[in-house]
Amino acid sequence: MKTIIEPFKIKVVEPIRMTTREEREAILEKAGYNLFLVHADDVLIDLLTDSGTSAMSAEQWAGVMRGDEAYACSKSFYRFRDTVTDIFGFKHVIPTHQGRAAERILFSLTCKKGDVIPNNTHFDTTRANIEFTGAEALDIPIPEARKPEVNHPFKGNMDTKALRELIDRVGAERIPLALITITNNSGGGQPVSVANIREIKEILAPHGIPLYVDACRFAENAYFIQQREEGYADKSVKEIAQEVFSYADGCTMSAKKDALVNIGGFLCTNNDLLAEQERDLLILTEGFPTYGGLAGRDLEAIAQGLEEVLEQDYLEYRIASTRYLGEHITAGGVPIMEPPGGHAIYIDAKAMLPHIPAEQFPAQALAVELYREAGIRAVEIGSLMFGKTDSETGEFQASAMELVRLAIPRRVYTQSHVDYLVEAILEVNKRRESIKGLELTYEAPFLRHFTAKLKPR
Ligand SMILES: Cc1ncc(COP(=O)(O)O)c(C=O)c1O
Numbered sequence: 413m414k415t416i417i418e419p420f421k422i423k424v425v426e427p428i429r430m431t432t433r434e435e436r437e438a439i440l441e442k443a444g445y446n447l448f449l450v451h452a453d454d455v456l457i458d459l460l461t462d463s464g465t466s467a468m469s470a471e472q473w474a475g476v477m478r479g480d481e482a483y484a485c486s487k488s489f490y491r492f493r494d495t496v497t498d499i500f501g502f503k504h505v506i507p508t509h510q511g512r513a514a515e516r517i518l519f520s521l522t523c524k525k526g527d528v529i530p531n532n533t534h535f536d537t538t539r540a541n542i543e544f545t546g547a548e549a550l551d552i553p554i555p556e557a558r559k560p561e562v563n564h565p566f567k568g569n570m571d572t573k574a575l576r577e578l579i580d581r582v583g584a585e586r587i588p589l590a591l592i593t594i595t596n597n598s599g600g601g602q603p604v605s606v607a608n609i610r611e612i613k614e615i616l617a618p619h620g621i622p623l624y625v626d627a628c629r630f631a632e633n634a635y636f637i638q639q640r641e642e643g644y645a646d647k648s649v650k651e652i653a654q655e656v657f658s659y660a661d662g663c664t665m666s667a668k669k670d671a672l673v674n675i676g677g678f679l680c681t682n683n684d685l686l687a688e689q690e691r692d693l694l695i696l697t698e699g700f701p702t703y704g705g706l707a708g709r710d711l712e713a714i715a716q717g718l719e720e721v722l723e724q725d726y727l728e729y730r731i732a733s734t735r736y737l738g739e740h741i742t743a744g745g746v747p748i749m750e751p752p753g754g755h756a757i758y759i760d761a762k763a764m765l766p767h768i769p770a771e772q773f774p775a776q777a778l779a780v781e782l783y784r785e786a787g788i789r790a791v792e793i794g795s796l797m798f799g800k801t802d803s804e805t806g807e808f809q810a811s812a813m814e815l816v817r818l819a820i821p822r823r824v825y826t827q828s829h830v831d832y833l834v835e836a837i838l839e840v841n842k843r844r845e846s847i848k849g850l851e852l853t854y855e856a857p858f859l860r861h862f863t864a865k866l867k868p869r
Contacts, residue, residue, distance in 0.1 A: 416732045418826055419725035423470055428456055436784055444865025445780050445850055447789050456787030457829055458821070462755040464668035464675060465821035469720055472672065472713045479709025484700055488708035488715075495715040499650060499722070500627070500657045500665075502680035504687035508698055509705030511628060511666025512537040514679035516544075517693050518624070518664060521686060522588045523547035530578055531591040531626070532570040533557070533598040538591070538626060538664075547588075550578065557599060560749040560760050560813065565640040566605040567751070568596030568633075575615055584619035593626040594633035594656065600817070601629055601734075601754035603636035606644065606655060613659040622661035622683070628669040630656065632754035635727040650722045662686075669755070672717030672822055676710050726823075730754070734820055737830050744838040755820060759837070761794065762814040764844055770795045770810030772849025772869055778816050778840070781847050786836035790818050797861040 431439070431454060443449035452458060458465070468476075480486040489507070496505045508514040515538050523529060525546030534542065534549045542549040552574040556564045570592060579587065592609060595601040609623075616623050634652040637644050644652055657663065661683065667676035681687050691701045698705035706714075720726060731754060738752030747763035761768075761775035768774035775794035782788040794814035801808050818833070840847075854865040 416729055418823075419723070419729050420469070420823060429453055431456065431787055433784065436787060440780060440784060444853065445776070445868070446861075446864050446866060447779055447783060447791070448862050450783070450789065454787075455783075455789040457825065457833060458789045459756075459818040459833075460789050460791050462669060462819040462821055463666065464673075465824060466668075466672040466674065466717075467821075467823040468672065468674070468713060469716070469823075471720070472716045475712030475716045476709040479707060479712045481708045483703070485702050486708045486711075488711040489702040492711035492715045495718050496678060496680065499653055499718060500663060500680055501654060502657070502660075502662055503682045503684070504680060504690075506679045506681075506687070506690055506694055506701060507704035507706050507711060508677045508679055508694070510668060510675060510677040511626075511664055512541060512677075513698055513705060514664040514666075514677050515541040517690050517698075518589075518662075518679055518681075519545050519547070521689050521693065524588075527586050527588050528578065528582050529589060529591060530570070530575055530587070532568055532593055532596045532604065534591070535593060535597050535626065535628075538593075552578070553596065553598075557596070557602065560599075560758075560763075561747075563750045564602075565751075566603055566608060566636075567599060567753075568594065568602035568604040569608040570604070570612055572608070572611050572615060575612065579615070579619060579621075584621055587619075587621050589622045589624050589661075590616055591624050591626055592660075593628075595629045595636070595754045597628070597755075599749050599753060600756040600758050601632060602751075603633045603640070603754070605641050606637055606652070607641065609656055609659050623659065625657065625660045625663040626665075627657075627663040628666045629754055630665075631670045631721040631727060632731065634722075635731055636754065639731075648722075649724065649727060653722065667714045667717070669822075670718075670721045671714045672721055673710065673713045676706055676714045678704075678714075730822065733827070733830055736827075737818065737820070737833060740834040741837050741841075744834070744841060746837055746841050749815070757818045757820075758793070759790075759816040759818070760813070761816055764841065765847055767845065768847070768849040770799060770814060771808045772851065773799075773814075773866070774849065775814040775816050776866065777847055777850050780850065781840050782816070782836060785840050786832065788818075788833060788836055790816050792861065793817050796864060796866075 523545040527547035539549040634649040662681035747760040749758040798811035850866040
């Protein structure tokens with residue numbers, strides 16, 4: 413069969429409240445044209461994030477009922493630990509309430525002022541937690557990663573030449589660890605190859621620099637390797653994931669992505685001394701080392717989700733669904749970051765709406781138009797999020813790119829929802845020349861995109 417179907421039946425449904433265009437117009441006005449301020453109940457298809465938005469399976473909900481809530485050494489912890497050990501293979505497994513808690517513990521024990529931590533691209537919480545210790549978070553993706561229109565099978569790879577140069581330039585003693593983010597979130601989840609990870613390890617090992625994986629979307633990454641990298645077509649995604657982690661010394665994980673749960677995370681390491689220090693810190697801020705900020709029921713749901721996320725049929729459907737959206741809108745003339753990645757499609761609003769200057773927020777104008785047209789909530793990653801007005805000169809500094817991110821929650825939407833997205837985006841594209849920019853009426857002193865208010869020009 414050529415048709416790829418959702419490999420699940422639906423047991424529980426959550427109604428979508430339909431709205432009219434007139435209602436959405438009023439909602440937009442009330443929310444100051446900021447989609448973060450629109451009530452979720454007023455959204456038809458919510459693509460704000462793929463984090464913590466997965467639908468859990470019947471077996472995960474059964475696990476929730478089985479959850480052992482003993483304070484220490486609960487049965488659920490051992491199921492969680494054994495599942496993580498089986499896939500990830502690290503000596504120590506430490507549960508945390510989400511990914512950034514794992515990051516904070518790891519970096520506060522390993523990084524200090526003057527250190528430099530390389531990564532393909534740091535996610536913003538990773539960068540913030542590193543910078544909080546006084547260390548520098550350095551992005552060294554391959555050059556292709558910075559060009560939206562360029563197609564590359566492993567656009568998430570790290571630039572290994574830049575890694576060698578960094579070690580020569582600053583010295584290994586200033587690099588307490590290196591990271592690799594799989595898939596690379598920036599650009600919509602572009603994969604990293606086994607060859608790249610192996611080479612990174614070969615570069616780091618003689619200097620004694622440990623390699624940590626930011627593993628949020630490890631299963632999607634393993635599927636891309638199986639489909640694209642020579643020598644991996646006959647391996648299972650689980651075997652590929654195990655090989656990837658065999659080159660690393662530890663990982664941080666947000667279970668809100670590829671563990672198919674709504675909350676949770678963990679930190680792993682092979683270093684006994686570091687694990688001891690991490691557990692001490694965990695007790696201070698997260699909880700006892702066998703629950704780390706989570707309930708027993710959450711640990712059960714994570715263990716079950718980690719098994720389900722490695723199913724071939726699930727990953728085939730997941731990646732095909734994201735690719736379908738990307739390919740159908742590009743076929744209709746909408747420019748996107750190429751190629752479609754694992755968890756999101758990014759529309760290039762600068763290319764689609766060249767008549768709207770950066771200071772009138774073209775990507776926000778497009779996100780607003782998608783909501784107005786069809787109740788779709790996407791997120792602006794452009795000059796509203798990253799642009800600044802220089803306080804001395806009054807000059808506007810635009811973001812390098814003006815993107816609208818459509819992040820796809822796992823197992824939540826069906827093929828007809830994706831067809832609806834395609835239709836809405838193409839409809840908006842047809843009348844793109846009539847879309848107008850926006851201007852700010854209120855902005856907070858930092859992270860303004862969350863609370864900003866705007867109005868049409
Ligand atoms: C690559 C990456 N690392 C870390 C995190 C942080 O995880 P959390 O939101 O669970 O704190 C995220 C979340 O989106 C992510 O995408």
